[in-house]
Amino acid sequence: GAVVSQHxxxxxxxxxxxxxxxCRSLDFQATTMFWYRQFPKQSLxxxxxxxxxxxxxxxxxxxxxxxxxxxxxxxxxxxxxxSAHPEDSSFYICSATGTLNTEAFFGQGTRLTVV
Amino acid sequence: QKEVEQNSGPLSVPExxxxxxxxxxxxxxxxxxxxxxxxxxxxPELIMSIYSNGDKEDGRFTAQxxxxxxxxxxxxxxxxxxxxxxxxxxxxQGNSGYSTLTxxxxxxxxxxx
Numbered sequence: 090g091a092v093v094s095q096h097x098x099x100x101x102x103x104x105x106x107x108x109x110x111x112c113r114s115l116d117f118q119a120t121t122m123f124w125y126r127q128f129p130k131q132s133l134x135x136x137x138x139x140x141x142x143x144x145x146x147x148x149x150x151x152x153x154x155x156x157x158x159x160x161x162x163x164x165x166x167x168x169x170x171x172s173a174h175p176e177d178s179s180f181y182i183c184s185a186t187g188t189l190n191t192e193a194f195f196g197q198g199t200r201l202t203v204v
Numbered sequence: 205q206k207e208v209e210q211n212s213g214p215l216s217v218p219e220x221x222x223x224x225x226x227x228x229x230x231x232x233x234x235x236x237x238x239x240x241x242x243x244x245x246x247x248p249e250l251i252m253s254i255y256s257n258g259d260k261e262d263g264r265f266t267a268q269x270x271x272x273x274x275x276x277x278x279x280x281x282x283x284x285x286x287x288x289x290x291x292x293x294x295x296x297q298g299n300s301g302y303s304t305l306t307x308x309x310x311x312x313x314x315x316x317x
Contacts, residue, residue: 095247121305186305
């Protein structure tokens, strides 16, 4: 299957700082990228959907000014957690799809700990 | 609003048994259907995709799709303890020009030795 690379895999940051997470599709053009957050023992929660060439669409309750998403190219999307707080500590996962009706391929995930 | 429903479980089966996981979806325009497996602390990995009515087999896994009834299921034969994970059903409508992939909340499967 296609490869989606997500970095970093783990990050620890101080409260109030910003953290950028990168998601790259290595061998296909990702027309749509998804960002999820997952708390321990809970299900995936979709944060936002980003289509190439347009702004990200955020799910209800997700602050777009706090979670900045940039779908810079067909192979790269970034999620920046601004002014991070301990409650933002979570497992963040990106996924990407290519053309219509294809499966989504997931990055390895980023475990964010805000101290 | 598009919805994908799964029983959260846990579904407990003994080793060697058949595990049956079910998923229903609300959007009749859905075009493609996927099953992902997620181990604790890891990101989901694709295990099956199905696009047309009927059964699709891949090793110990069989996906079943019934568009008229709007359900998709996953059967795991000869279940192994290593199959213990959360299984996510995903449905892609894709008629807006872009992928619109919706995930269910997942069913936890526990296979006991």
